[in-house]
Amino acid sequence: MRLNVNPTRMELSRLKKRLAVAERGFKLLKDKQDELMRKFIDLIKKNNKLRKEVEDELSMSMKEFMMAKAAMSSDMLEEAIMMPVNKISLDIAVKNVMSVNVPAMKFSVESDEHAPIYPYGFAQTSGELDGAIKKLYDILPHLLELAEVEKTCELMALEIEKTRRRVNALEYVMIPQLQETVKYITMKLDENERNNITRLMKIKSMMQDQDL
Numbered sequence: 001m002r003l004n005v006n007p008t009r010m011e012l013s014r015l016k017k018r019l020a021v022a023e024r025g026f027k028l029l030k031d032k033q034d035e036l037m038r039k040f041i042d043l044i045k046k047n048n049k050l051r052k053e054v055e056d057e058l059s060m061s062m063k064e065f066m067m068a069k070a071a072m073s074s075d076m077l078e079e080a081i082m083m084p085v086n087k088i089s090l091d092i093a094v095k096n097v098m099s100v101n102v103p104a105m106k107f108s109v110e111s112d113e114h115a116p117i118y119p120y121g122f123a124q125t126s127g128e129l130d131g132a133i134k135k136l137y138d139i140l141p142h143l144l145e146l147a148e149v150e151k152t153c154e155l156m157a158l159e160i161e162k163t164r165r166r167v168n169a170l171e172y173v174m175i176p177q178l179q180e181t182v183k184y185i186t187m188k189l190d191e192n193e194r195n196n197i198t199r200l201m202k203i204k205s206m207m208q209d210q211d212l
Contacts, residue, residue, distance in 0.1 A: 064132035
């Protein structure tokens, strides 16, 4: 469907400029969409790999906890892990990936680097609890990375969908409308030109007949 405009040379020139801008914008957005999809697929693969690793590590830690729970009384287990010795802070910054603002997470442990990670003495606790605590401590960087990657995937998926809608709007609505309107105005101007030439030829013929 063409645009409702007056078929003038000025309008034709304006629409040709709009069409050129729309086609250039379409190419840039299509390139952006393709690159976003490539990065998104890489992130999904990374996310799946990280999730499996984290789930496996968490599963092993939970097994250690279950074994510790079997070897210790509930009160003793609760008392052992009640007071953590390390304080962990999380810093969330923002980085730009293909015009998408995604989180960049970093955590730091606010304690003496030589301090033990176990919030209890070893006299009345089991080795399984030590193993569970150590595994959870080691999982934390991977868990944080997983959260960062998953959020990045979510934000990039939204950007891909937004870019896809804009690409489709240009490809299937705006550009065809402009092309159809340019074609219509060109046809009208050519028709007017032919009519003018026909009128001029008739006038010339009439003037020649009068001279005779």
